[in-house]
Amino acid sequence: MSVAPPVRRFDAIVVGAGGSGLRAALELARANFKVAVLTKVFPTRSHTVAAQGGVAAPLANSSEDHWHWHMYDTVKGSDYLGDQDAIEYMCRRATEVVVELEHMGMPFDRLENGRIYQRPFGGHTQDYGSAKMAMRACAVADRTGHAMLHTLYQQNVRANSQFFVEWMALDLIRDPQDGAVLGVTALEMETGEVSIFQAKATLFATGGSGRMFFSSTNAFVNTGDGPGMAARAGIPLQDMEFYQFHPTGVYGAGVLITEGVRGEGGYLLNRNGERFMERYAPNARDLASRDVVSRAMTTEIKEGRGCGPEADHVLLKLDHLGPEVINQRLPGIREIAIKFANTDPVREPIPVVPTAHYQMGGIPANYLGQVVAPEGASHEAIVPGFYAAGECACVSVHGGNRLGCNSLLDLLVFGKSSGEQMIRDLRALPRPHRNLTPDAGDLSRARLARLDAASSGERVADVYAELRKTMQAHCGVFRFPELLLEGVEKMKQIAARLGRVYIQDRSKIFNTARIEALELDNLAEAALATVVSAQARKESRGAQARSDFPERDDRDWMKHTLWYKEGNRLAYKPVHLKPLTVEAFEPKVRTY
Amino acid sequence: MKFTIYRYDPDRDERPYLKDYEVTPDPADRMLLDALVRVKAQDESLAFRRSCREGVCGSDAMNINGRNGLACITKLADLPQHVTLRPLPGLPVIRDLIVDMTQFFKQYESVKPYLVNHEAPPERERLQSPAEREALNGLYECILCACCSTACPSFWWNPDKFVGPAGLLQAYRFLADSRDLASSERLDDLEDPYRLFRCHTIMNCVDVCPKGLNPTRAIGKIKEMMVKRAI
Ligand SMILES: Cc1cc2nc3c(=O)[nH]c(=O)nc-3n(C[C@H](O)[C@H](O)[C@H](O)COP(=O)(O)OP(=O)(O)OC[C@H]3O[C@@H](n4cnc5c(N)ncnc54)[C@H](O)[C@@H]3O)c2cc1C
Ligand code: SF4
Ligand code: SF4
Numbered sequence: 001m002s003v004a005p006p007v008r009r010f011d012a013i014v015v016g017a018g019g020s021g022l023r024a025a026l027e028l029a030r031a032n033f034k035v036a037v038l039t040k041v042f043p044t045r046s047h048t049v050a051a052q053g054g055v056a057a058p059l060a061n062s063s064e065d066h067w068h069w070h071m072y073d074t075v076k077g078s079d080y081l082g083d084q085d086a087i088e089y090m091c092r093r094a095t096e097v098v099v100e101l102e103h104m105g106m107p108f109d110r111l112e113n114g115r116i117y118q119r120p121f122g123g124h125t126q127d128y129g130s131a132k133m134a135m136r137a138c139a140v141a142d143r144t145g146h147a148m149l150h151t152l153y154q155q156n157v158r159a160n161s162q163f164f165v166e167w168m169a170l171d172l173i174r175d176p177q178d179g180a181v182l183g184v185t186a187l188e189m190e191t192g193e194v195s196i197f198q199a200k201a202t203l204f205a206t207g208g209s210g211r212m213f214f215s216s217t218n219a220f221v222n223t224g225d226g227p228g229m230a231a232r233a234g235i236p237l238q239d240m241e242f243y244q245f246h247p248t249g250v251y252g253a254g255v256l257i258t259e260g261v262r263g264e265g266g267y268l269l270n271r272n273g274e275r276f277m278e279r280y281a282p283n284a285r286d287l288a289s290r291d292v293v294s295r296a297m298t299t300e301i302k303e304g305r306g307c308g309p310e311a312d313h314v315l316l317k318l319d320h321l322g323p324e325v326i327n328q329r330l331p332g333i334r335e336i337a338i339k340f341a342n343t344d345p346v347r348e349p350i351p352v353v354p355t356a357h358y359q360m361g362g363i364p365a366n367y368l369g370q371v372v373a374p375e376g377a378s379h380e381a382i383v384p385g386f387y388a389a390g391e392c393a394c395v396s397v398h399g400g401n402r403l404g405c406n407s408l409l410d411l412l413v414f415g416k417s418s419g420e421q422m423i424r425d426l427r428a429l430p431r432p433h434r435n436l437t438p439d440a441g442d443l444s445r446a447r448l449a450r451l452d453a454a455s456s457g458e459r460v461a462d463v464y465a466e467l468r469k470t471m472q473a474h475c476g477v478f479r480f481p482e483l484l485l486e487g488v489e490k491m492k493q494i495a496a497r498l499g500r501v502y503i504q505d506r507s508k509i510f511n512t513a514r515i516e517a518l519e520l521d522n523l524a525e526a527a528l529a530t531v532v533s534a535q536a537r538k539e540s541r542g543a544q545a546r547s548d549f550p551e552r553d554d555r556d557w558m559k560h561t562l563w564y565k566e567g568n569r570l571a572y573k574p575v576h577l578k579p580l581t582v583e584a585f586e587p588k589v590r591t592y
Numbered sequence: 593m594k595f596t597i598y599r600y601d602p603d604r605d606e607r608p609y610l611k612d613y614e615v616t617p618d619p620a621d622r623m624l625l626d627a628l629v630r631v632k633a634q635d636e637s638l639a640f641r642r643s644c645r646e647g648v649c650g651s652d653a654m655n656i657n658g659r660n661g662l663a664c665i666t667k668l669a670d671l672p673q674h675v676t677l678r679p680l681p682g683l684p685v686i687r688d689l690i691v692d693m694t695q696f697f698k699q700y701e702s703v704k705p706y707l708v709n710h711e712a713p714p715e716r717e718r719l720q721s722p723a724e725r726e727a728l729n730g731l732y733e734c735i736l737c738a739c740c741s742t743a744c745p746s747f748w749w750n751p752d753k754f755v756g757p758a759g760l761l762q763a764y765r766f767l768a769d770s771r772d773l774a775s776s777e778r779l780d781d782l783e784d785p786y787r788l789f790r791c792h793t794i795m796n797c798v799d800v801c802p803k804g805l806n807p808t809r810a811i812g813k814i815k816e817m818m819v820k821r822a823i
């Protein structure tokens with residue numbers, strides 16, 4: 001690695017080929033820009049493929065609905081930490097992007113009248129939080145993400161997008177003059193070669209970081225690469241303490257059982273056979289927001305009402321829906337339960353536990369996908385040339401807690417809007433590329449050189465296991481002050497150990513040991529940001545539930561966290577309480 | 593458990609060889625992929641693809657005791673004590689269990705796997721009846737794992753000319769879609785001694801598909817459509 005890596009030039013690069021990356025790439029390819037889409041895995045293997053329940057849009061096909069109701073639910077669901085301008089933007093564009101997806105060929109389930117089938121989902125209500133649930137989740141059985149990812153990939157095939165499959169982006173390249181992002185370094189797995197991808201517009205769409213927890217619904221590849229790269233390049237990470245635990249991961253396996261099961265009429269039981277959600281959320285019951293349901297389950301288990309010999313899980317009952325509904329609407333769930341829980345839900349309930357699922361925080365961006373960071377007097381100065389969308393971004397529409405089906409929607413809306421913004425910016429920019437400084441790419445070269453040189457030290461697998469155990473134990477559904485403090489110290493040590501990891505495999509060809517070491521660097525940034533931000537936030541809001549500060553504190557904590565890698569430092573910035581055109585929703589006590 | 597695994601790293605090895613591993617799965621390990629992760633903890637140089645670990649992404653197709661399948665949904669309990677793992681047959685090996693899938697994806701792309709409908713789209717969704725939608729079941733669920741095509745003798749002999757079961761399943765997925773208006777172009781494209789007609793109904797594909805899909809039936813339906821339009 002002594003010679004400088006070759007440079008490849010594009011108008012734009014998109015890092016990530018999940019739902020958000022593919023939606024953005026499609027916009028760019030249709031506008032005839034020269035675009036490179038980089039992805040660690042073949043596009044249809046991105047984790048969007050695993051999304052089950054649906055994509056939210058107020059189509060009103062099965063119940064009365066309105067984008068403003070959807071906006072209310074999302075603001076309330078976020079525990080008032082979501083930016084109301086961005087939430088209005090998303091809810092207003094929901095119908096457009098979902099209909100568009102249908103036109104692209106998405107095989108949505110249908111109603112008798114030929115329209116898209118919609119089911120209820122947690123936290124989605126009619127008439128500003130009434131007891132009536134809205135049918136807002138547009139579904140393809142329980143394979144919505146699979147159908148969406150394939151549909152978007154198919155459209156990219158049609159539009160001739162240029163993919164760099166099994167290329168891993170390593171680091172951001174910024175112009176030392178003004179901090180503008182000029183592209184990334186990336187490693188081709190098949191050959192081990194590193195290149196610089198230079199572009200006038202760089203979008204991160206790298207997905208989640210769920211592998212930081214021991215028990216997770218996330219894929220092996222969800223290692224927080226976007227946040228990791230951004231943090232190393234001096235960009236802060238926003239609201240990382242808000243990590244969503246999904247109520248229904250398969251006990252022992254972590255594989256997800258969609259909330260759509262409860263949307264179709266399934267419910268949770270404790271060891272006494274009691275439908276305990278009635279006590280915690282008298283109106284919405286099992287369809288309360290995820291943070292509420294996960295806390296209720298954890299409380300049931302803690303108080304000794306869990307099921308099984310260890311009393312450490314609860315049961316999800318759905319056999320009363322009957323085999324027809326299960327086979328037609330939830331066939332994938334049946335498959336998963338049989339394979340991973342040894343139970344056939346047509347006859348028996350599924351053992352479930354709250355499982356790490358979704359990162360609400362991420363790279364700070366506005367609703368046009370532009371990455372923003374504090375600079376001078378501004379909390380949100382645009383970082384030129386840099387964009388982020390999807391789970392790796394914090395826009396922030398999900399605030400302290402994401403509603404089910406709002407992520408797939410977020411991918412479509414902000415994938416599209418960031419593509420549109422990149423096009424506008426590309427058209428406004430001068431034709432030639434900027435000059436790269438000779439040290440562009442040095443950070444990646446140094447990281448790789450260290451790995452190549454180290455002949456002893458810590459094993460990647462050991463540090464990885466330790467990281468996941470630490471986060472699970474110290475930063476879970478309920479957060480305790482001492483555990484958080486200890487967690488911060490442990491994570492700092494783990495981050496320090498990373499500088500000493502070594503790999504034995506020196507091969508250039510598809511060296512997965514090297515890839516895993518590089519991924520772990522990113523995961524550690526995301527994990528450290530998460531636990532440090534959680535330790536500092538002295539309140540309970542959304543997914544952050546502290547034993548010592550059980551209430552929401554709007555006076556002191558109605559603000560977004562920003563974590564900087566340098567100095568492990570925190571800063572804060574205001575929440576956008578003002579929507580684009582409508583009246584603001586004032587914070588209220590949140591009950592379901 | 594004993595694992596015998598195909599190893600080949602062109603950067604290092606003259607030729608492929610088989611290597612034995614002994615692992616004791618944890619009681620919590622359910623699937624072959626869990627055991628493979630343990631093997632990799634012993635020997636980090638073993639290369640294989642994996643991502644979702646729940647049978648939806650199609651990454652970890654491999655040949656398991658002579659039969660193609662996904663490691664992540666192959667139960668350890670269903671396997672004998674000695675397991676032999678090889679890369680998917682018929683595709684060039686990049687390293688160990690990782691094969692070069694270029695040819696497979698080329699064939700997939702060759703069927704124009706996207707909805708074609710040049711009529712101006714309505715303001716809202718195009719309508720489709722539940723029955724019309726139902727016609728896509730068993731087709732759209734394909735995860736492009738290549739278990740089927742790499743078990744198909746016709747694909748082994750003519751990977752550049754025969755579309756193969758996975759590609760043909762997708763071809764039919766669009767032929768079967770009431771919203772797609774390109775049926776006759778699609779049929780024209782497949783009316784070829786190789787692209788479609790190399791299938792000799794050997795059914796290996798149906799046998800191995802980890803998602804329980806039936807490419808042979810789809811191929812039969814395409815042939816039916818061709819006959820119908822000929823009359
Ligand atoms: C099991 C499960 C079920 C879910 N169900 C629903 C649901 O029903 N409804 C809903 O709204 N949401 C759901 N979600 C959430 C939602 O699916 C995800 O948040 C969303 O799919 C993330 O999409 P994405 O485009 O941000 O990233 P992903 O789909 O995760 O894609 C990330 C992409 O980035 C690439 N990448 C990452 N790092 C690098 C790198 N360094 N270099 C190059 N490429 C890189 C990867 O290869 C991949 O292509 C679910 C999530 C899970 C885990
Ligand atoms: S039925 Fe046709 S496609 Fe399937 S394995 Fe046999 S020859 Fe191949
Ligand atoms: S048809 Fe089945 S075996 Fe073939 S690629 Fe699709 S999912 Fe895999």
Ligand code: FES
Pocket residue numbers: 642643644645646647648649650651652653662663664665
């Ligand atoms: S890892 Fe995704 S199919 Fe096995």
